[in-house]
Amino acid sequence: MPSVSKKGQAMPQSPIRKLVPFAENAKKKGAKIIHLNIGQPDIKTPQIALDAVKNNTLSVLEYSRTEGSESFREKVAGYYAKNAIHVAANDIIVTTGGSEALSFAMGSIADTDDEIIIPEPFYANYNGFATACGIKVVPVVSKIEDNFALPPIEDFEQLITPRTKAILICNPGNPTGYLYSKEEIQKLARIVKKHDLYLIADEVYREFTYDDREHYSILQEEGLDEHAIIIDSVSKRYSMCGARIGFLVSKNKELIATALKFGQARLSPPTYAQIASEAALETPQSYFDEVKTEYVARRNLLIAELEKIEGVKVARPQGAFYCIAELPIQDADDFAQWLLEDFRVNDETVMVAPAAGFYATDGLGKNQIRIAYVLDQDSLKRAVFILGEALKSYIG
Secondary structure (H helix, E strand, O other), rough: OOOHHHHHHHHHOOOOOOOOHHHHHHHHHEEEEOOOOOOOOOEEEEEEHHHHHHOOOOOOOOOOOOOOOOHHHHHHHHHHOOOOOOOOOHHHEEEEEHHHHHHHHHHHHOOOEEEEEEEEOOOOOOHHHHHHOOOEEEEEOOOOOHOOOOOHHHHHHHOOOOOOOEEEOOOOOOOOOOOHHHHHHHHHHHHHHHOOOOOEOOOOOOOEOOOOOOOHHHHOOOOOOOOOEEEEEOOOOOOHHHOOOOEEEEHHHHHHHHHHHHHHHHHOOOOHHHHHHHHHOOOOOHEEEEHHHHHHHHHHHHHHHHHOOOOOOOOOOOOOOOOEOOOOOOOOOHHHHHHHHHOOOOOEEEOEHHHHHHHOOOOOOEEEEEEEEEOOHHHHHHHHHHHHHHHHHHOO
16 A cells, blocks of 8 residues: 655644544534634624625636735735834735745745744644644743743754754744733844844734733844744634635745745635735724724633632733643643543533644643633633533543
8 A cells, every 4th residue: 555755644633623523523412512722713704805705896716916916915015014014015925824824934944854943832733834844843942830921042042053944933822822022022033133044923913912012023123124024814813714815924035036936836825815805904993992802801701710720720811812721630632532522511511722732842731721712701601611610520
């Protein structure tokens, strides 16, 4: 029988999606599942984006330009300007989701066996994209005791080798919800300039910052133009995950020209989704104000309820809509599967994402879970109650 590739064998499973078969089986048996496992917002997509697709007059659904339509990129540049990020349309490549932007970035900056340093825990698919590109992820540990703040810059410096090509961060963070400060970004800026590296920032949660804190982009930092690469997406910003529209943004002309060749190989980003996304850029600020108010209320409720459970330690998110909770158990993977297979409260259970899959260092995060607070407050409160009851039963 033919064998699959070593690269394919090395591809990690999604810690978010690998439990889906157990969830589907539970549903077939009549269980109601409250999903805390995936960052799919329940916030309504702006009507202006939906109407743009519904009311368009296209007679031929053509390929778009490889880098995305010019009018769309011009408007995206205008969006960035409103956020104190000054780029031109030709500094932007429209991609099929932020995922493709990450893949293009990694393929453009690194060769097989090159290294990228990433603070862990990190978005699990960074591992997948790196594996697909033949790149080695070098983790630097951030700790729940420090609320997952940037590790000491000396920890990064010790890991830099001749094969190191970049440092990659998510800001605000998935899965931690941590928001890097201006001072932390400046520390990273100094080290990438010192060692002539790229600094890649996944900034897809830019709008979602709390406690009067402001997002500071790597492209707001002076002197970083040749080093900075932004990964972005409309998915979470406008609750348009299914549109699959993202952006690769950099002022480094050679990097953009190289990434464009990867884009040409896949032809073009989806046309209808660009139409929807271009219209979404007209969404009023009031939309984001309301969404942020709702997420702050959800976060506050979630943290308060989790802290009532004996033995649970929880980090306080400052952005995005995720948090990491440390549970008084040994194996969160086993616990998450047990929740779906064996535990019910009035035919209800919860689905969580075991956090070990968000770490690259073996053994870390085994007793942690990631929770996405993308549900209404009543559902969140009910979910945490079930989680608390489940822990009593599981430990017992």
